[in-house]
Amino acid sequence: MKKGIFIVIEGIDGSGITTQSKLLADWFSKKGFRVFLTSEPSEGGIGKLLRTYLKNNSINPAIDALLFAADRVEHTETIKKKLEEGYVVISSRYFESSIAYQSSQGIPIDWIEKINKYAIPPDITIILDAPPEVTIERVEKRNSISHKDKEKFERIDFLHKVRTVFLSRASKFSNYHTVNATRDINTVHKEIVRIIDEYVKKIFKG
Numbered sequence: 001m002k003k004g005i006f007i008v009i010e011g012i013d014g015s016g017i018t019t020q021s022k023l024l025a026d027w028f029s030k031k032g033f034r035v036f037l038t039s040e041p042s043e044g045g046i047g048k049l050l051r052t053y054l055k056n057n058s059i060n061p062a063i064d065a066l067l068f069a070a071d072r073v074e075h076t077e078t079i080k081k082k083l084e085e086g087y088v089v090i091s092s093r094y095f096e097s098s099i100a101y102q103s104s105q106g107i108p109i110d111w112i113e114k115i116n117k118y119a120i121p122p123d124i125t126i127i128l129d130a131p132p133e134v135t136i137e138r139v140e141k142r143n144s145i146s147h148k149d150k151e152k153f154e155r156i157d158f159l160h161k162v163r164t165v166f167l168s169r170a171s172k173f174s175n176y177h178t179v180n181a182t183r184d185i186n187t188v189h190k191e192i193v194r195i196i197d198e199y200v201k202k203i204f205k206g
């Protein structure tokens with residue numbers, strides 16, 4: 001039985017997912033909630049393998065889809081346990097990243113859904129939205145600071161496709177919220193908190 005709250009932060013590369021997930025986790029901690037902050041690709045064996053594949057342009061996209069799904073099966077076990085223990089679980093990326101990125105690589109959405117059968121639905125999904133022209137600049141700055149090589153998805157034309165999928169999915173589901181991520185970190189954080197606070201108040205009242 002699930003007792004906690006499952007929140008997922010999504011968006012294209014450089015949209016601020018990691019930063020905003022951390023800020024939200026701090027916000028919940030300060031309110032006295034027990035928080036489990038996590039991310040995908042996970043820290044497990046499949047997640048590590050995925051990170052090496054993210055450097056390789058010649059991998060068949062179906063393999064990417066399968067590996068992300070496999071990583072998620074493992075990750076979901078951990079998430080479920082934490083939710084049963086009553087934690088607020090915040091994940092930087094989850095199932096929607098597979099829908100957006102792997103469908104932009106040409107993989108049909110119905111197959112992505114099938115292989116992700118064991119993913120669990122988040123209570124709230126926040127999509128951080130910004131044009132790739134803005135986010136790619138942040139990514140390049142970050143990569144040059146950490147001397148990290150470019151990953152295969154960090155390209156403007158590809159991220160345009162990914163963004164379009166995220167936005168179209170967000171328009172279909174009432175528990176998906178799009179947040180304009182071109183603004184400064186604190187303004188974006190405040191808007192996320194407003195959305196989450198409204199949800200938390202609602203579930204604790206009902």
Ligand code: TYD
Nearest residue numbers: 013040041054068093094097098101102153
């Ligand atoms: P990201 O969170 O951007 O990691 P990093 O901190 O290394 O930048 O995730 C890595 C990439 O993996 C990112 O481009 C999105 C992609 N991705 C998918 O294509 N499918 C998925 O299901 C997930 C979780 C991530």
